[in-house]
Amino acid sequence: MRTPSMKGKATRRRIIDAAADLFHKQGVQATSPQQIMETSQTGKSQLYHHFRSKGGLVHEVLQHHIQSIREGSAAIDYEITSWSDLQRWFRAHAGLQEKYRMTRGCPFGTIGNEVTENDELIRRDLELLFEVVRNKLAGFFLRERTRGRLGPGANEAALADFCISSIQGAMLLGKIRRDRGTVDLAIDQALNYLAGFRRSVPRRRGSA
Amino acid sequence: MRTPSMKGKATRRRIIDAAADLFHKQGVQATSPQQIMETSQTGKSQLYHHFRSKGGLVHEVLQHHIQSIREGSAAIDYEITSWSDLQRWFRAHAGLQEKYRMTRGCPFGTIGNEVTENDELIRRDLELLFEVVRNKLAGFFLRERTRGRLGPGANEAALADFCISSIQGAMLLGKIRRDRGTVDLAIDQALNYLAGFRRSVPRRRGSA
Amino acid sequence: MRTPSMKGKATRRRIIDAAADLFHKQGVQATSPQQIMETSQTGKSQLYHHFRSKGGLVHEVLQHHIQSIREGSAAIDYEITSWSDLQRWFRAHAGLQEKYRMTRGCPFGTIGNEVTENDELIRRDLELLFEVVRNKLAGFFLRERTRGRLGPGANEAALADFCISSIQGAMLLGKIRRDRGTVDLAIDQALNYLAGFRRSVPRRRGSA
Amino acid sequence: MRTPSMKGKATRRRIIDAAADLFHKQGVQATSPQQIMETSQTGKSQLYHHFRSKGGLVHEVLQHHIQSIREGSAAIDYEITSWSDLQRWFRAHAGLQEKYRMTRGCPFGTIGNEVTENDELIRRDLELLFEVVRNKLAGFFLRERTRGRLGPGANEAALADFCISSIQGAMLLGKIRRDRGTVDLAIDQALNYLAGFRRSVPRRRGSA
DNA sequence: AATGAATGAGGATTCATTCAT
């Protein structure tokens, strides 16, 4: 059974989902409230009932992304516990792009790229989002260091940022070239670089 | 003396310059013909006299960028003949961003980010632009290999693409964080990676 | 009391009425949304709220005309039940023109004349409209035949079409000459021709 | 060899021809100077060199039409010397329409339809044009009367106008219905009516 | 006679948003 509040939530959620997809597809500027309302099968002013403005909606979309990343419900899995997880994380991005026939970039990068001086709030949301991602990645590198599996000469946050900016650059170039090969090659090199910091630790006797 | 064609060209050029700057600042979508006309001190329909449409103007802006890169008249110098040139090339991007107080990304990436399925022509222009850049960079790596100063295990085009996607990712993240440090750190790591391919060649006796 | 839908309908109706009059006066092409909005005292985008486009508005105007003809609420009475009704029908057209000092033609013909290959939908609307008119007229001729008052040698639909094309030609020429005499003379001749098909039936004994 | 003045004449003529065709196809309003210049392969301001304005061009187009009718160089032959010529005259209109797949009406009527209160000069041109046509037709009827082949009860000018308004109405309806049958049927009835005025004169003995 | 740049108003339409109910 659907209670009214459930229905409300459904509407709100439908709008966010539709907006997130459209923002990913064509950017924020190119997406009109009208289009969002049509895509989400909502009355136009529902959008203004649930969100203060289009900007407010962008904020909520980003909050939703952050939430998804934290919860692990996002399209890409940010729970990295092994080097192969890290590889998967990289490749998942290429996979996501390919799902859209290489016509889209990163959902976050796409929004970030459009940010101007007047979009300070959105910029902050994105800053937070990328910090969450960095923390996820840095967490992995930190755990690796703890276990002695990470060489010296690079700190965890920097490595995490390297991952992020590598994948952002790769996806943007991949979208422009409409070519997965470009993305994969960039990922290869990023992984190459990261592999340089990996240390294999001899298994202790008696351990699994 | 000003011939009529000179006058026309000046206008055309003023429009392209204004547009290029606005596109860099706020993207293509967010830039209206009206704004371009105000910025370039032109009548509104001059824009449509000189360019078929807004899309046509984007095309011309990109062609102009390509021309600038080829000629060496661009904001960034793409003539790389030494490893230190390469470093400068990387840092120049950060410098460009800082010039705009880290509120802008890469002029090309910003346009590329906005490309959708309907902007096939623009995409092609960008593809070409990035190929020109890649060739410039790949040329350097090739010359280095010829001189025995490049180690095995990476081809020139791939290294060039690595440079491009690295700097794209770095600039995007730098813009989102409004932080040059992020860009510099990303550049450091890219240079680190590239340095791994560098081979020092013992000076021949008798040479400087 | 005014319900919201009532308000909406009133606006919609005001727009249609204003548009219909302007289309009659100066044609569709020469009528701008702006002019319609000023005439109907509406916000410009109300037009696009109620109608998809200018073309959509033309469609609705024609539908409204069709409705009026069917309902008998049009400027001209299409309910013909006698030969004198038919005469009145013809003369009413001249009267309508004179009302506008012979500066306008037929409201339908004016729109029809502007139709091009790209206005297929509008053309269909007009086709329907003229079919409705033809049916009204043909109905009269059919009833006359049933009563033995119509001679052989012409079918009802053809006579109806003759009426329509005669009046269309007459009004167009009348507008070009700005002269009612032209119209009346053309009507005289059309009525002359039609009179040739009329048969007087001897009154039955005992009837009035 | 082409003298400069010939070239000038050719340009002027090309513009008129292109304009005439476009006006016929889509009306005056819908035809922009730009389109005329493209169709006639002329520089845009040649149009303003040869004609004062767009209105001036319409005037010249109509003058050209009048000239063609007078000279007998028009698409339709207005030299009527026999009843079968008259039939041909009527059918030629249907033929002209069919040539354009019933998508166009009468070239003159189409322009006339668009005339508003502000186009007094154009209206006068059309008035003249139709007077020329009327005279051509009335001339035939007059000659017929002279020869005793025209019955009483209708004057020549009225019959001529009947021909004109009939064909105008027929062509308009034919265009709206995109159907030649409609036109032919209307022509049949007009001819029927006119035939009622025809008198056969017994050949004199000894004459051809 | 011809070219192409320039002009400024206006074209149709959509924008983001708010209001009334």
Added chain:
DNA sequence: CATGAATGAATCCTCATTCAT
């Protein structure tokens, strides 16, 4: 929570015309 009318500025672009050469 939902609907749809209303708003007014802005969108991209074309209009008819003129100017300078």
